[in-house]
Amino acid sequence: MPSFVACRLDRVDFRAHRPPDPSRSPALPVAQELPSRVRSESTRELRYAATLSAVIALRMLGLFLILPVFMILAVDLPGFTPQSAGLAMGVYGLTQALLQQPFGWLSDRWGRRPVLLLGLALFAVGGVLAALAESMPALIAGRALQGCGAIAGVAMALAADVTRPQRRPLIMAIIGIGIGGSFLASMALSVPLAMLLGLGGLFWLTVAFALAGIALVLTVPRSPPRVVEEQDAAQGNSLPVWLLSLSVFLLHAVMTLLFVTLPPMLVDDFGLGLSAHWKLYVPTMFLSVLIMLPVLRRVGANLSEHRLLPWAFIALAGSLGLLPLGAEWPVLGALITVYFLGFNLLEAGMPALLSRITGSRGRGRRMGLYSTFQFLGAFCGGVVGGSLLGSVGSATALAGAGAVCLAWGALLRLLTKRFFLTGAVG
Known part of the structure; x- marks a missing residue:
């Protein structure tokens, strides 16, 4: 070995060139960073x-x-x-x-x-x-x-x-x-x-x-942090937006019609005074929420809200059609619970699905279209509900609303396969 090389090697500190010891690294392992980041995002949301x-x-x-x-x-x-x-x-x-x-x-x-x-x-x-x-x-x-x-x-x-x-x-x-x-x-x-x-x-x-x-x-914050999203398969197609807008129109039209026609039926047919109606609404709403939350967690994880739509409308149809027959308190409570469950699943699932298929760009305008139909539905449901209450009575009005929900649920069963091809984003 030449003398000048030996001289240089004598001066090299080989300890400085050893590979870093992972156990002494100040950085947290990725496995520890990710759960912390997810918890932070969940808290912010x-x-x-x-x-x-x-x-x-x-x-x-x-x-x-x-x-x-x-x-x-x-x-x-x-x-x-x-x-x-x-x-x-x-x-x-x-x-x-x-x-x-x-x-x-x-x-x-x-x-x-x-x-x-x-x-x-x-x-x-x-x-x-x-x-x-x-x-x-x-x-x-x-x-x-x-x-x-x-x-x-x-x-x-x-x-x-x-x-x-x-x-x-x-x-x-x-x-x-x-x-x-x-x-x-x-x-x-x-x-x-x-x-x-x-x-x-x-x-x-x-x-x-x-x-x-x-x-x-x-x-x-003035400019809150936005979630970066990839394009969805349905983004840019206006037909799914209109389908969801018509769905929320029907949902709120039926909801308004229900609260126009059901209270008189509870008083006149079931003998339940107005001051006691909360005893029916509060427990059934609470129970429906307890059932709804785990269902939403599951569909949210799979991004499969569209699969809920037909079945939720069918649940509305069954509860509305059978309400006039629910003379017994347990039956009446079960039917109202099913109604609230279907309503809440749709009320939460449809905006989540809409926000995903529209993407970030132009979201406010498309959400505005959706809300327009939501309020139009409430307005029309009140007008139609009052008219039907005066002409054919509560039972027929609720049965008619149930039939419309059943038909719409069957239609959605066919259309969601075409317009919502996947439950995943990207």
Whole structure:
């Protein structure tokens, strides 16, 4: 060996060139990093879901508190007629339906948070006008302005933006549970609060709820982190969007029809007074949620929400068609539980599926279209339900709604195989 090489080798510290000892590496193993990252993402998603659920629930609580007592309390206003009162009730849903898509379009350009704040501010100002109204035209104007705060689609779009596809059914379920909870709370509190505060006081409550919602939205970051998604097989095809929009139209039309026709049937046919109806709704809703959550976890993990759609509508059909026969309390409770289960699965599963097939781009506009049909369904269900109640009675109206759900479920069974070819993204 040449002398100069030996000299250089004598000066080399071979310890510096040893391969690093993995046991002494300061970095965490990948197996430890991933669960920590997943837990962090899950916590963030649940935090957003809780905030959005509270915002929507507060807004819906203000609306639900008024529904059971409005027709009675509005009688004393100058200009009252059944037609004007019906218009005051329905104009909110009409303006909501008309503005859902424009608000979704704006949220795609301005961001979700500014549009949510704008919608809640309009809802609050409309509540002030309605609370101060001294005539039916003024009350109708206030209700119409409240409806201009069309943020349902924007809130769902934000929920989809910040959650992973496999978690969306659960997150949408949390938001749906908030809405269901506000409905059940309104059933118990509406009459006592109306006797204490009057119609004007109830509208002031809606203002307070809107301001609380604004405070909650302000806790959301201006630009929340969005989940990066790959293209779905159905993205770019508008037919699945229309299919889901028509489905939510039917879902909410039937829901409104149910609560127009079922309460009189409970009172007249089953002898269950109005003050006791919560004893039927609260336990059955709670039980349906307990059954729903594990189902949503499973379909969310597989991204297979579309497989639920036909069976959920068939469950609605069976419960609605058999309700007039449920004279015994256990049978009636079981049928209402099945109805709430089908409704909640659809209410959570369809927005999750829609958010996935539309992708991130233009999501607000498409969610707005979906919410437009949602509110149109509620409006039409109320009108049709009232008409059928007066002409053919509750039993026939519910049977007819069940038949429509059965036909739609059978149609979806055929169409979902064509329009939703896979349950996986990418």
